[in-house]
Amino acid sequence: MIDLKKYLIKYRYGHFLRIFFDILSKFGIRITFYYTFREMISLKKPQPPSIKFKNLKISCWGPEEIKAMALIPGRKFSEENLLKRLKEGQKCFGVIKENEIIAFTWCNFKEMTFGWHRTPLKKNEVYIYDAFTLIEYRGKGIAPFLRYNCYKELAKIGMKNLYSHTDYFNTPAMNFKLKLNAKKEKLSLYVVFFTKWPFHFILKDYQK
Numbered sequence: 282m283i284d285l286k287k288y289l290i291k292y293r294y295g296h297f298l299r300i301f302f303d304i305l306s307k308f309g310i311r312i313t314f315y316y317t318f319r320e321m322i323s324l325k326k327p328q329p330p331s332i333k334f335k336n337l338k339i340s341c342w343g344p345e346e347i348k349a350m351a352l353i354p355g356r357k358f359s360e361e362n363l364l365k366r367l368k369e370g371q372k373c374f375g376v377i378k379e380n381e382i383i384a385f386t387w388c389n390f391k392e393m394t395f396g397w398h399r400t401p402l403k404k405n406e407v408y409i410y411d412a413f414t415l416i417e418y419r420g421k422g423i424a425p426f427l428r429y430n431c432y433k434e435l436a437k438i439g440m441k442n443l444y445s446h447t448d449y450f451n452t453p454a455m456n457f458k459l460k461l462n463a464k465k466e467k468l469s470l471y472v473v474f475f476t477k478w479p480f481h482f483i484l485k486d487y488q489k
Contacts, residue, residue, distance in 0.1 A: 299450040309475040314449035314484075315395065319442065320409065320463040322432045330422040339430045342373040342385065349382055350375075353415070374431045376423060384414040384423045386431060393444050396471055397479040406442040407435055412454070425457040432461075 302312045351360035375385030393400040393408040468485040
């Protein structure tokens with residue numbers, strides 16, 4: 282059954298087409314427009330978050346933080362799934378305030394993925410994905426703050442080419458990436474019918 286209340290809330294804060302695509306997904310048809318970004322080690326430090334800056338701790342997370350992450354409401358990844366990422370060599374950078382999880386993002390050093398569409402990465406490349414900020418801390422400058430510090434940590438281990446995906450309708454995420462000098466590489470369309478038949482199309486290549 283479709284939760285009409287949930288979609289009414291989305292209609293208030295989201296784009297109509299994105300809501301329409303969300304409804305279609307309930308019937309087995311997934312349609313996603315997204316940008317591929319190439320991010321750079323930005324030298325421009327973003328403004329500190331509007332919450333108490335001195336109490337924020339940024340670190341590379343391990344199993345203990347992963348266990349707490351898996352309990353966040355609305356997240357669809359289990360503790361087992363997240364620990365598997367660590368075993369595969371992925372890294373998770375996160376922000377904690379007084380032992381409370383605020384935000385985090387994952388880094389994959391082997392491949393850039395979007396559903397069934399996968400692109401192998403070279404030794405100095407990394408795919409930044411699954412960026413998440415708890416609802417009560419959104420709009421406070423946490424995302425660019427974490428991203429900037431993530432850039433610095435990745436630079437220490439020799440990462441030069443950073444890639445990410447952003448949903449076409451996710452304006453806040455696009456804006457903060459652009460402010461950190463990220464560049465759009467491609468606009469793509471990803472369609473899946475009944476979780477069996479995936480199709481991927483490049484609609485625009487900004488590199489040409």
